[in-house]
Amino acid sequence: MNVLVIGSGGREHALAWVIARDDSVDRVFVAPGNAGTAYESKCTNVTIPVTDFDAQIELCRREQIDLTIVGPEDPLVSGIREHFDTAGLKCFAPSREAAQLEGSKGFAKAFMHRHGIPTAAHLTTSQLDEAVAHIEAHGSPIVVKANGLAAGKGVVVAQTNSEAIKAATLMLSGDQFGDAGREIVIEDFLEGEEASYIVMSDGESILPFASSQDHKPVFDGGRGPNTGGMGAYSPAPVVDEIVEAKILDQVIRPTIEGMAADGIPFRGFLYAGLMISKNNDVHVVEFNCRFGDPEAQPVLYRLRSSLTSLCLAAVDGQLGEHAIEFDDRAAVGVVVASGGYPEQYETGHVISGLDQIPAGVKTFHAGTRIQDDEIQTSGGRVVCVVGADSDFMHARRLAYQGVDAIRFKDQHFRTDIGYRVIERFRN
Numbered sequence: 001m002n003v004l005v006i007g008s009g010g011r012e013h014a015l016a017w018v019i020a021r022d023d024s025v026d027r028v029f030v031a032p033g034n035a036g037t038a039y040e041s042k043c044t045n046v047t048i049p050v051t052d053f054d055a056q057i058e059l060c061r062r063e064q065i066d067l068t069i070v071g072p073e074d075p076l077v078s079g080i081r082e083h084f085d086t087a088g089l090k091c092f093a094p095s096r097e098a099a100q101l102e103g104s105k106g107f108a109k110a111f112m113h114r115h116g117i118p119t120a121a122h123l124t125t126s127q128l129d130e131a132v133a134h135i136e137a138h139g140s141p142i143v144v145k146a147n148g149l150a151a152g153k154g155v156v157v158a159q160t161n162s163e164a165i166k167a168a169t170l171m172l173s174g175d176q177f178g179d180a181g182r183e184i185v186i187e188d189f190l191e192g193e194e195a196s197y198i199v200m201s202d203g204e205s206i207l208p209f210a211s212s213q214d215h216k217p218v219f220d221g222g223r224g225p226n227t228g229g230m231g232a233y234s235p236a237p238v239v240d241e242i243v244e245a246k247i248l249d250q251v252i253r254p255t256i257e258g259m260a261a262d263g264i265p266f267r268g269f270l271y272a273g274l275m276i277s278k279n280n281d282v283h284v285v286e287f288n289c290r291f292g293d294p295e296a297q298p299v300l301y302r303l304r305s306s307l308t309s310l311c312l313a314a315v316d317g318q319l320g321e322h323a324i325e326f327d328d329r330a331a332v333g334v335v336v337a338s339g340g341y342p343e344q345y346e347t348g349h350v351i352s353g354l355d356q357i358p359a360g361v362k363t364f365h366a367g368t369r370i371q372d373d374e375i376q377t378s379g380g381r382v383v384c385v386v387g388a389d390s391d392f393m394h395a396r397r398l399a400y401q402g403v404d405a406i407r408f409k410d411q412h413f414r415t416d417i418g419y420r421v422i423e424r425f426r427n
């Protein structure tokens with residue numbers, strides 16, 4: 001069997017790696033891929049952009065590709081599923097309409113409200129005077145979000161009213177995020193610890209992946225601007241059995257059932273970004289209609305089941321007949337980024353040390369490319385190094401040993417990935 005993975009990040013390297021591991025898989029095409037997927041066994045990169053559906057379909061026909069799995073949100077929100085359905089090709093992805101759970105924060109908030117799914121109280125508006133009145137009435141801290149996709153940068157957690165009003169003014173003007181910010185969501189600030197909970201669904205049945213936790217701010221201690229994620233580990237101890245049961249009962253099942261009841265069944269990876277309060281109350285911070293990045297790297301590293309079989313079953317509406325299994329070990333992934341990310345950064349720096357990574361530690365590439373027979377940086381997040389062990393601290397040490405081997409100009413990484421788990425051990 002041949003499989004196509006759409007995307008070029010660390011998540012897509014992890015997807016391609018875990019799919020290539022299946023005995024039933026002959027070849028994995030990655031469009032467009034990165035230097036990591038170029039060198040991965042059974043894998044071939046194809047220079048097709050993630051939203052060039054015609055070229056992807058042509059490739060599927062030419063190479064007899066049996067299944068396509070989509071990494072990033074852009075092709076999902078642009079309707080990749082409809083294109084593949086029309087062409088009669090199997091694609092594990094939500095429809096364009098279902099992808100609005102991520103593509104439109106206003107849609108997601110209205111959906112959660114309608115179906116009684118716990119989330120922060122909010123106002124959706126395109127009017128500045130209404131926004132200002134709401135901010136002044138509620139007070140800070142308060143959260144201002146661009147309605148549309150803004151590459152993870154459209155959220156301001158404002159500590160003061162004036163900071164919130166400034167963010168709302170800038171977003172609504174269209175200068176900052178264009179049309180994605182012409183409507184905004186203002187929501188109450190939620191306190192607690194965040195966790196990522198990802199499941200796959202065929203529109204009806206649900207299979208949960210192991211829990212995980214991301215680290216969004218760029219600097220140690222959670223300081224600095226938010227990034228796509230500087231590291232992640234799985235499982236997340238905050239998601240104990242009681243919390244997991246709540247997540248499934250209060251969030252995941254009502255979402256899959258609600259989407260089906262609304263006539264837009266959700267078939268794909270569903271990612272719930274959650275806030276878990278001190279009392280173990282669960283609230284949805286955001287939905288994504290795809291796997292997380294960098295969560296995919298430690299979570300898929302622990303997957304024991306065949307992802308290909310599960311995705312094929314989901315496409316055929318047969319997921320209910322399957323189970324999913326994970327390695328008991330903890331996995332920790334540390335992202336090494338380009339200096340300056342998530343703002344301005346340079347690319348084209350040669351990466352050395354990739355051949356010095358300790359045995360058993362896996363380097364998933366993200367912003368890398370092959371140029372003149374060398375591996376160079378080509379993006380903000382460059383690699384994510386994953387270590388795994390039955391002892392969390394040892395898994396973490398392994399990941400950092402891998403990070404220490406890697407060298408490129410201006411490299412930057414957080415030194416405190418997993419600090420919340422360490423704090424838990426201490427308490």
Ligand code: AMP
Nearest residue numbers: 120143155157187188189190273285286
């Ligand atoms: P989002 O893109 O919606 O996930 O928001 C990015 C980050 O902003 C989240 O991971 C949270 O850390 C923070 N955030 C978003 N909404 C809230 C909220 N209502 N309360 C507290 N923090 C939030």
Ligand code: GLY
Nearest residue numbers: 228229292293294
């Ligand atoms: N790591 C956060 C995300 O994938 O959206």
